[in-house]
Ligand code: SF4
C-alpha cells in the first residue's frame with residue numbers, strides 16, 4: 001500500500017526514468033544489453049555455418065556440436081525422448097550432463113533470460129504493454145506451467161511421440177531462424193499478441209513448460225540476485241514493474257523484519273538482472289549463494 | 290509455489306485480527322485454491338487431449354517423405370528424434386531438410402524428397418553417426434543395409450522401357466546396380482520381333498536411396514521410392530511353396546511326385562523353355578504326301594488309274 005502512495009508522489013512517467021537520469025542510459029540497461037548480446041550471438045554462432053560456411057556450432061538448441069567435438073544437448077527434450085522409451089547415445093548423454101551442470105550452477109532460468117529467443121518477443125510485448133499503459137490481463141495461475149510440464153512428460157509414454165516438439169515455440173523459433181521459418185512466424189506473432197493484449201507475461205510467466213523445466217534446475221543455483229542494499233529501497237516499485245516474475249522480489253526486498261535473507265531464493269527468478277539495471281538506489285546485485 | 294507463500298502471509302495477517310474471521314478466510318482461501326487447481330488441471334487435461342490427438346494425426350507421413358538412412362520405423366521415430374538438425378548439417382550432400390511449420394511432416398523432423406535430391410549412400414553414414422538419440426540407428430554400419438524405402442516401377446504405362454525403347458537410366462544410376470535393379474528381357478508383342486529391356490527392383494537389395502527416381506528421364510518419374518509398408522506385400526505365413534520346400538527337404542513332400550504330362554500324340558512333347566511343341570524326329574522331314582503343285586496330284590491320280 002505505502003509503496004503505491006509513495007511512488008505516485010514521485011511523479012514519474014516511465015519506470016526506470018530515475019535510473020536513467022542517475023546512472024545514464026547505458027548503465028541503466030547494462031544487463032539487458034548483455035542479455036540481448038548473449039541471445040543474439042547464440043543465434044549468430046549457429047548461423048555462421050549455413051550463412052558464411054564457417055562452422056562453429058552446428059545443430060540447434062535441442063542438440064549441437066561445437067567445433068565438431070563438444071556435444072551439448074537440451075535435457076528437457078532428451079527427457080521427453082527418454083519418456084517415450086529412447087535412450088540417448090553417449091554423445092547425447094555427455095551433452096545433457098554438460099548443460100545440466102551449467103544450469104544447476106548459474107540458475108535454470110538463465111536459459112530463459114540469456115538464451116531463449118522467445119524471451120525477446122515476450123519482453124517486447126511487456127515493454128509495449130507498459131508503453132501503451134495496458135492494464136487488463138486475464139488471470140490464470142502461474143503454476144499452470146508446471147501442469148503443462150507434467151503434460152509434456154506424460155504424453156510421450158502415452159503416445160510414443162515427443163508431442164511437445166510439435167508445438168514448442170522456443171525450438172520452433174530457434175530452428176526457424178537457423179533452418180527455415182515456414183509458418184513459424186505465425187506462432188511467434190501469436191505469442192507476442194497473447195502477451196500484449198490477453199495476458200500480461202502470459203507465456204513466459206505462466207504457461208511455458210520449458211521455462212518451468214529449467215526453473216527446477218535453478219532451485220539451488222550458485223548465481224543469484226540479491227537485494228543486498230534493501231535498506232536503501234525508496235519504494236519506487238520500478239523493479240516490480242520490469243521483473244518478468246515480480247513475485248520473486250518481495251520476500252527478499254521486504255522480508256528484512258521477518259528475517260528473510262536478501263537473496264532472491266526463488267527458482268523462477270530468471271537472473272535477468274533487470275532489477276539491478278532499473279534500481280537507481282543500487283539495491284540489487286549479482287552474488288553467489 | 291509463490292502462490293502458496295502469498296496465501297500464507299494473508300492468513301497470518303488475518304490471524305492477527307480475530308480468530309473467527311481468520312478461519313473463515315482460511316476456508317475461503319482453501320476453496321479458492323481447490324477451485325483454481327481444478328480449473329488449471331482441467332485446462333491442462335483438455336490441452337493434453339488435443340495435443341495427443343493432433344500428434345497421432347501428424348504421424349501419418351505422406352508417401353513422398355523419405356527419412357534418412359537408419360531411421361527407426363515411423364511411430365518410434367517421432368518418439369526418438371529431438372529435431373536437432375545435426376543429421377541435416379552433417380550430410381555432405383546437403384540433401385536432408387527439417388520439416389517446417391506448414392509442411393505435412395511432423396514438425397522439425399528430417400526427411401528428403403528423392404526427386405529433388407536423393408541420398409548418395411555415404412559409406413560412413415555421417416547423418417546417422419551424428420544423431421544424438423539413435424533416431425537414426427547407430428546399429429546401421431553398412432549403408433547397403435539401409436532401407437529408407439523401396440523403389441517401385443510404379444507407372445508401367447509411361448516408362449519407355451515398356452514401349453520397347455532402350456532407356457535403363459534407373460538401372461545405370463543405381464549404386465547397387467545388378468542387385469537392387471536388374472534388367473529383364475521380355476518379348477515385345479507390339480513389334481513381334483524385338484525384346485523389351487525392363488528394369489526390375491529387388492527388395493532384398495534396394496536401399497531406397499532414390500537415385501533412380503531422381504534420374505528417371507520422364508517428366509514425372511515412373512520409378513518412385515515408396516515407404517516400405519506401402520511398397521511391400523506380405524504373403525500369409527501359412528503359405529508353403531512346393532518347389533521351395535522340395536529344395537529345402539531335398540525331396541518332394543507330396544507323394545507320389547508325379548511329373549506333369551500333357552495329353553499329346555505319341556512322341557510329341559511340350560516344354561515352354563525349350564521352344565514349345567516338339568515332334569518326333571521322323572516326322573520332322575519336309576516330305577508331305579501332297580505336292581504344292583496341284584497338277585502333280587492330278588498326274589498321280591491319272592497314273593494310278595492307268596495302272
Ligand atoms: S519461459 Fe519459455 S519461452 Fe519464456 S524465456 Fe523461458 S523458455 Fe523461453
Ligand code: SF4
Nearest residue numbers: 380408409410411416
Ligand atoms: S547417407 Fe550420406 S547422402 Fe545419404 S542422407 Fe546420409 S549423409 Fe546424406
Ligand code: SF4
Nearest residue numbers: 370371373374376420
Ligand atoms: S540427428 Fe537424429 S535427433 Fe537430430 S534431427 Fe536428425 S534424426 Fe532427429
Ligand code: SF4
Nearest residue numbers: 463495496498499501
Ligand atoms: S532406390 Fe533405386 S537407385 Fe537406390 S538402391 Fe533402390 S533401386 Fe537402386
